[in-house]
Amino acid sequence: MRSGAQDDPYREVLGRLAEGADHRDAERLLLSAGWMPCGAGDWAVAYRAPDGRAAARVSPFDPAGPYTAALYREAAHTGQVPRLFEHRRLVGGGDLQLLEWLSPVAAEEAAEFHRALAAREPEVAALVDVVRRVHERGLRESPWFAPKVDDNPDNIMRTEDGRLVAADLFSADGPKLYATVLDDPDLVVARIPESERRFMTELPLTYTGPWSDETREAMRNGLAASDARR
Known part of the structure; x- marks a missing residue:
């Protein structure tokens, strides 16, 4: 599956990725195109675009990836999720997302954002509605989908234009x-x-x-x- 904004400047990169590609193919392509490794978590590794304005998240296996991408698309109007340039499911259960570059925020600021989400405060109510809808979809459709939305402070980040956004709220259990x-x-x-x-x-x-x-x-x-x- 592919998705991306019409003004996506990174579409050409994925245009060179074969339909039958897996996570190793995606990583080789990114490296050959000048993307640099910039971090890793439990489920995925990250690469930064040569222009520094985007990140690629590559996972060998991520059942929650399509739901995270759906959240980014469906909640884009709130400005409180990362901008998703491209999403591709990879052979073998992998997942590739190209996102705008994000920076970490202070733990207190992240915790406050999570508190607002949990309380469905007015300033995040529209985002919460989408989060709940997509999370319920994941619970219905994906085996071993995590029963709770991830409230890790590391999932609250800041865009280059200063917006606080919620990322990686869903995962498999x-x-x-x-x-x-x-x-x-x-x-x-x-x-x-x-x-x-x-x-x-x-x-x-x-x-x-x-x-x-x-x-x-x-x-x-x-x-x-x-x-x-x-």
Whole structure:
């Protein structure tokens, strides 16, 4: 899936990404086009555009990615979400988003924004309505969608023109999902097609720490055996 604003200056980059591309292909393309690595989280790595005005978020596996992109599109009128230039689902369950460049804010300022969201204060009411609508959609449609909106202060950031915006409010319920991969891979295989989970053991896990090689191998073997039984 592709999406982007009509005045998107970065569309040409994704125009060179093949339809069957995965996260590795996306990363190679960005690097060859001069984008520079600029950070990593649990689910994705980030690259900064050569002009410094955009960031690419690349995940090998992110079931919540389409819902985050939907939030950015549907709440764009509020000015309280990042501007989304492009969104592409990648082969194997990956996700690529090209966004305007964002900077961190003080923890107190971020916490106040989250408090306003939780209370549905008038200045963020329109955003809250979209957040709730898209989150409910994710809960209905996506297995192991996180039951709560993420209130991490790091998710509140500032645009170059000074706006406070909410980013990455949705995610999969990683602990439950990956515990199920190990304990009941048949259930994961039944609910998530192979084409949407092929690279689910390749998350960067920068904050919570990487899995051991043995754990990754056990996950892959369990899923492969379940796929074979089906």
